[in-house]
Each structure stands twice: as C-alpha cells, then as structure tokens.
Amino acid sequence: xxxxxxxxxxxxxxxxxxxxxxxxxxxxxxxxxxxxxxxxxxxxxxxxxxxxxxxxxxxxxxxxxxxxxxxxxxxxxxxxxxxxxxxxxxxxxxxxxxxxxxxxxxxxxxxxxxxxxxxxxxxxxxxxxxxxxxxxxxxxxxxxxxxxxxxxxxxxxxxxxxxxxxxxxxxxxxxxxxxxxxxxxxxxxxxxxxxxxxxxxxxxxxxxxxx
Ligand SMILES: [Zn+2]
Numbered sequence: 001x002x003x004x005x006x007x008x009x010x011x012x013x014x015x016x017x018x019x020x021x022x023x024x025x026x027x028x029x030x031x032x033x034x035x036x037x038x039x040x041x042x043x044x045x046x047x048x049x050x051x052x053x054x055x056x057x058x059x060x061x062x063x064x065x066x067x068x069x070x071x072x073x074x075x076x077x078x079x080x081x082x083x084x085x086x087x088x089x090x091x092x093x094x095x096x097x098x099x100x101x102x103x104x105x106x107x108x109x110x111x112x113x114x115x116x117x118x119x120x121x122x123x124x125x126x127x128x129x130x131x132x133x134x135x136x137x138x139x140x141x142x143x144x145x146x147x148x149x150x151x152x153x154x155x156x157x158x159x160x161x162x163x164x165x166x167x168x169x170x171x172x173x174x175x176x177x178x179x180x181x182x183x184x185x186x187x188x189x190x191x192x193x194x195x196x197x198x199x200x201x202x203x204x205x206x207x208x209x210x211x
Contacts, residue, residue: 023123033068059153061086085138134174135162
C-alpha cells in the first residue's frame with residue numbers, strides 16, 4: 001500500500017509529494033523545496049519516517065516544480081528523471097529565475113528520460129508513465145493502478161485545469177489529453193495535483209467546469 005505525503009513548497013505553493021510503501025523505499029515527485037526551511041522539512045520527514053529515497057521524478061520542468069531538484073539530487077545522490085522536452089524549461093529557469101523570485105536557483109539537468117509506457121518502480125510500488133502535454137511540453141502523469149491514484153502535475157486540478165497560455169501550452173491538446181488519458185481512468189482513482197487539494201477522477205469528470 002502506497003502512502004503519500006504532500007508538501008506545498010516555494011512561493012508558487014507547488015505540491016511536492018513523497019510516496020512510499022512498507023519497504024520504506026520512497027519516490028520524491030516535483031521537488032519544489034527552495035528555502036533552507038523547506039529543504040529541512042523534506043529531509044526531516046524522510047529521516048523521521050526512516051524512508052530511503054530511490055527515485056526523483058518530475059511531472060514537468062516548470063521552475064516551481066524544479067526549484068529543489070538540484071538540492072534533492074545532491075542530498076540523496078539521485079538522478080533526476082523527467083521527459084527530455086523539459087530541458088528547455090530548465091535552461092529558461094537558469095536565465096529568468098529571478099523574474100519569478102528565485103534569485104539563487106540551482107539547477108540540474110534530468111539524467112534519466114521518462115516516456116509514455118515507462119514503469120517506475122520503488123519498493124513494491126509501480127507507477128505507469130503517460131505523456132500529457134498541453135500545459136507544457138514534456139508533461140507526464142504517474143498512474144498507480146494497484147492503489148488507484150494518479151499524480152497529474154499541472155494538467156488536472158481540483159475544479160480546474162492547467163494553464164495553456166505559457167510557452168508550448170496548447171488548450172486543445174490539453175483538453176484532449178485530459179479527456180482521453182485521465183477521465184478514462186476509473187472514477188474512484190484519486191488525483192494528486194501539482195497545486196491545491198486532492199480530488200478524484202469521478203468528481204472532476206462530473207463537476208470540473210473546464211471539462
Ligand atoms: Zn507548470
């Protein structure tokens with residue numbers, strides 16, 4: 001059984017997730033811990049619970065989602081994993097980070113590529129990777145069929161959807177991906193988004209005003 005802990009980090013309140021199971025191996029998704037305080041919250045939680053980080057995953061590489069990627073990668077000696085199309089956003093973050101309030105942003109390039117059909121394993125947990133561009137090129141979601149949840153990044157939110165007005169965003173592609181790849185999941189699947197509270201596929205299919 002996978003346990004999930006959510007930490008809203010940095011000025012964008014991005015949801016960083018820690019996923020683990022009874023083996024204590026864990027995955028860190030969208031490391032947004034930017035300040036020293038936030039980095040301590042993350043590492044403190046992992047230490048207190050005796051967890052062993054073995055995967056460092058990104059749903060996409062917008063600046064709020066990568067703000068702690070270099071820190072976590074170095075601290076736990078993990079190779080960051082993201083879709084290769086995310087690299088352009090990391091280059092942009094290096095140049096323009098200060099515009100978004102990240103004056104001392106340290107970046108690292110993803111070292112392991114994620115793509116449609118990949119299966120991420122840690123402990124006894126399996127996450128299936130699907131590609132869901134439309135908010136940003138290189139957006140992926142992670143689906144756990146055993147425990148019935150999906151990590152959606154900035155693609156699908158509680159009562160909202162991701163922005164499509166940023167570079168590489170495309171409204172029609174975003175809607176099509178949500179309809180074809182997320183709303184086709186069983187309605188009881190929980191949705192853990194890149195920002196805001198958790199929801200379910202069924203609730204969003206029924207009541208999300210954008211869908
Ligand atoms: Zn984003």
